[in-house]
Amino acid sequence: MKTAKPRWWQSHLFWEAATGYLFAAPAIIYFLIFQVSAMLMSLLLSMTKFNIRTAPVWVGLDNYRNLLFDRLRYPFFWHSMWVSIKWVIMEQPLVIVIPLLVALLLNTNVRGQSIFRTLYFIPVITPGVAMAAMWVWIYDANFGLLNMVLRTKTAWLKTVSTALPSLVATSVWGAIGGTVFIWLSALKAIPGEVYEAAAIDGATGWRQFWSITLPLLRPTLFYMTVTGVIGSFQVYVPMQLMTGGDPDNSTLTYMLYLVRHAFRYNEMGTATAMSYILLVIILIATLLQFRYMRQRND
Amino acid sequence: MMKRTRALAIVLLALMALSIIAGCSSKPSGSNAPAPAKKEPVKLTMWAYAPDNLEAKKALESIQEDFNKANTDIQIEIAAIPKDAWDQKLNTAIAGGVAPDISYLDQPLVPKWAKEATLLDLTPYADGKDGLDRKIYVPGALNTNLVGGKLYGVPLSMTAVALFYNKDLVPTPPATWDEWLAISKKVYVKGKVSAFEGPWGGGWGAWLFPAFAGTNGCYMSSADNSKVTFNEPQCVETAKFLNQIFQYNDMDVITSQEAFGAGKIAMKVSGPWDMAHYKQDFPKLNFGVALIPKKTQYASNIGGENLVVYKSTKNPEAAFKAIKWLTNVENSAKFAKVTGNFPVTLKAQEDPKWSSDPNMKVFAEQMKYALSRPQIDEWLKINDELLGSILDDMVQKGKDPKPLLDDAAAKANALIKK
Numbered sequence: 001m002k003t004a005k006p007r008w009w010q011s012h013l014f015w016e017a018a019t020g021y022l023f024a025a026p027a028i029i030y031f032l033i034f035q036v037s038a039m040l041m042s043l044l045l046s047m048t049k050f051n052i053r054t055a056p057v058w059v060g061l062d063n064y065r066n067l068l069f070d071r072l073r074y075p076f077f078w079h080s081m082w083v084s085i086k087w088v089i090m091e092q093p094l095v096i097v098i099p100l101l102v103a104l105l106l107n108t109n110v111r112g113q114s115i116f117r118t119l120y121f122i123p124v125i126t127p128g129v130a131m132a133a134m135w136v137w138i139y140d141a142n143f144g145l146l147n148m149v150l151r152t153k154t155a156w157l158k159t160v161s162t163a164l165p166s167l168v169a170t171s172v173w174g175a176i177g178g179t180v181f182i183w184l185s186a187l188k189a190i191p192g193e194v195y196e197a198a199a200i201d202g203a204t205g206w207r208q209f210w211s212i213t214l215p216l217l218r219p220t221l222f223y224m225t226v227t228g229v230i231g232s233f234q235v236y237v238p239m240q241l242m243t244g245g246d247p248d249n250s251t252l253t254y255m256l257y258l259v260r261h262a263f264r265y266n267e268m269g270t271a272t273a274m275s276y277i278l279l280v281i282i283l284i285a286t287l288l289q290f291r292y293m294r295q296r297n298d
Numbered sequence: 299m300m301k302r303t304r305a306l307a308i309v310l311l312a313l314m315a316l317s318i319i320a321g322c323s324s325k326p327s328g329s330n331a332p333a334p335a336k337k338e339p340v341k342l343t344m345w346a347y348a349p350d351n352l353e354a355k356k357a358l359e360s361i362q363e364d365f366n367k368a369n370t371d372i373q374i375e376i377a378a379i380p381k382d383a384w385d386q387k388l389n390t391a392i393a394g395g396v397a398p399d400i401s402y403l404d405q406p407l408v409p410k411w412a413k414e415a416t417l418l419d420l421t422p423y424a425d426g427k428d429g430l431d432r433k434i435y436v437p438g439a440l441n442t443n444l445v446g447g448k449l450y451g452v453p454l455s456m457t458a459v460a461l462f463y464n465k466d467l468v469p470t471p472p473a474t475w476d477e478w479l480a481i482s483k484k485v486y487v488k489g490k491v492s493a494f495e496g497p498w499g500g501g502w503g504a505w506l507f508p509a510f511a512g513t514n515g516c517y518m519s520s521a522d523n524s525k526v527t528f529n530e531p532q533c534v535e536t537a538k539f540l541n542q543i544f545q546y547n548d549m550d551v552i553t554s555q556e557a558f559g560a561g562k563i564a565m566k567v568s569g570p571w572d573m574a575h576y577k578q579d580f581p582k583l584n585f586g587v588a589l590i591p592k593k594t595q596y597a598s599n600i601g602g603e604n605l606v607v608y609k610s611t612k613n614p615e616a617a618f619k620a621i622k623w624l625t626n627v628e629n630s631a632k633f634a635k636v637t638g639n640f641p642v643t644l645k646a647q648e649d650p651k652w653s654s655d656p657n658m659k660v661f662a663e664q665m666k667y668a669l670s671r672p673q674i675d676e677w678l679k680i681n682d683e684l685l686g687s688i689l690d691d692m693v694q695k696g697k698d699p700k701p702l703l704d705d706a707a708a709k710a711n712a713l714i715k716k
Binding site for chain 1: 303306307385389390410411415416489499500501548550551553554555557682684687690709712
């Protein structure tokens with residue numbers, strides 16, 4: 001009566017692998033249905049003329065060609081791209097460096113550490129809309145806190161030269177809390193013996209920072225730059241809530257321009273094509289970072 | 299060990315299979331309910347903009363209650379959708395096959411959505427038995443529902459902009475451009491009081507611009523909507539004039555939040571929706587409303603919403619009956635409370651609520667001079683990206699408007715032909 005079971009049925013490795021995949025299955029199934037298939041669908045949609053409400057019409061690569069070359073239909077395509085690049089260049093260094101400094105301070109055993117941590121974390125849990133409403137008043141030319149402190153009368157959000165940097169400041173303020181905690185945990189992970197050994201060799205303060213702390217933080221820095229730049233390219237919320245792309249389109253970022261095409265001008269096909277162009281640009285930026293920033297295994 | 303792993307794998311698989319079955323079989327549990335004794339009322343859903351104040355919210359809720367009491371055969375459910383997310387939610391709902399039966403729709407969208415077969419043609423119902431008396435509506439508002447002679451909606455609210463002025467700063471409002479400029483000059487105090495909050499840039503400014511150009515006899519498009527005409531000499535003159543007025547403003551004052559409410563701006567253009575706002579939030583503000591000063595004639599822009607029925611509705615007759623009821627004389631007055639705009643029926647406008655308030659009376663007068671929006675498919679884009687992006691240069695920086703307007707008009711006309 002004995003039926004010979006196949007070898008793989010007997011194999012411990014097979015069942016272990018199967019268990020592993022089954023545990024991961026919910027996430028994988030979710031990813032395939034709601035992410036991958038949606039991405040493929042939108043790739044198809046990017047080659048159609050689609051107003052959302054009626055059936056899409058196939059137009060091949062027209063959307064891409066028009067976006068890249070037709071300045072009559074899309075006068076602000078390159079402009080909005082440039083605004084987004086400026087945003088990344090301004091925002092990213094600040095979002096990384098300022099939290100690092102804060103984390104270094106918090107990592108020295110200051111009194112009331114937990115109070116400081118809470119304070120830095122408050123912006124992270126503040127809803128974006130409430131934050132925007134508050135900052136619009138802070139930047140107000142007449143009643144604004146910022147102008148009161150500086151004794152100026154600058155219309156920060158309504159002046160071409162200051163609008164984008166002002167939004168950067170708001171965004172950095174909101175992002176500090178979350179990033180501080182990543183830095184802090186990275187700092188805590190550096191073993192104390194390393195510093196002790198350095199101290200014995202006579203290295204103090206800055207020398208320790210440059211020779212020990214910073215090199216050991218490199219993997220964290222790399223991770224934060226890569227994910228940060230990807231997120232930063234897609235910035236949309238602050239300008240949607242605070243400036244609407246004004247003044248004179250100086251805060252019209254790529255994503256804001258994309259959303260306008262999707263929902264204001266009813267050009268969903270164009271909007272999805274824009275998102276694929278952005279994907280390529282982010283991919284290039286990420287590859288460059290992998291090429292030049294990744295920790296060398298030496 | 300090996301047995302345990304195998305067992306675990308099988309249990310997991312079983313659990314997952316179970317959850318999928320459970321997920322798919324979740325039928326509505328109402329199938330066991332007893333059969334209805336009499337005919338069920340028809341259920342309709344309607345989408346409205348979420349009102350921005352409590353009074354308007356209550357008014358909208360009472361409309362739903364009244365409707366359901368008055369119409370036992372139709373039960374309506376009005377969903378208040380935030381205006382910021384409106385376009386996104388509505389388009390998605392239509393695409394997903396869960397469109398409401400009825401909704402508000404911004405006037406300029408009606409022709410496009412009608413042509414794209416999203417909206418239900420109401421002509422057969424309106425002309426049939428128990429049809430629609432079109433004469434009760436303000437003609438200008440009704441006309442925004444007509445596309446190629448067919449009716450695709452009924453007017454719900456209408457609006458136009460007029461001149462708000464601070465009576466403490468400007469005792470008598472200007473009636474002409476010359477007076478306007480003179481008053482602006484007089485009232486301006488550097489760093490403290492600015493003359494006028496107007497169409498200084500962006501898509502919003504571009505929406506206001508036709509009101510001013512209209513007072514000089516310049517229109518945004520030709521009568522047949524085949525081309526734009528905003529580069530004609532009177533429009534160039536308008537832009538130059540606006541730049542002259544702009545000289546009596548400080549950027550920091552006019553861009554400040556609620557500067558008119560705080561008494562720092564002497565005059566501004568805005569619609570009737572702002573009256574409730576200033577009365578409620580700035581009780582000390584002594585303001586009046588006047589017609590927009592004219593050069594050659596009175597004019598204003600136009601805005602507002604219509605009630606439309608979607609082609610996907612299962613109950614077109616009930617939906618038509620509902621929108622007819624919702625915009626009758628009595629209810630159009632109630633909707634004016636909800637939207638903060640004007641009632642769309644002529645009878646409701648005679649109501650003392652509107653005719654006894656001197657400011658409202660001015661708005662009613664201003665509405666008569668409202669210019670219709672160009673019926674051009676690309677108009678939103680032309681408004682935002684062409685007109686909106688040169689306003690700054692013309693009216694703030696004082697660059698020569700002629701070449702800028704010529705260039706924008708040439709681009710707009712090329713875009714229309716594409």
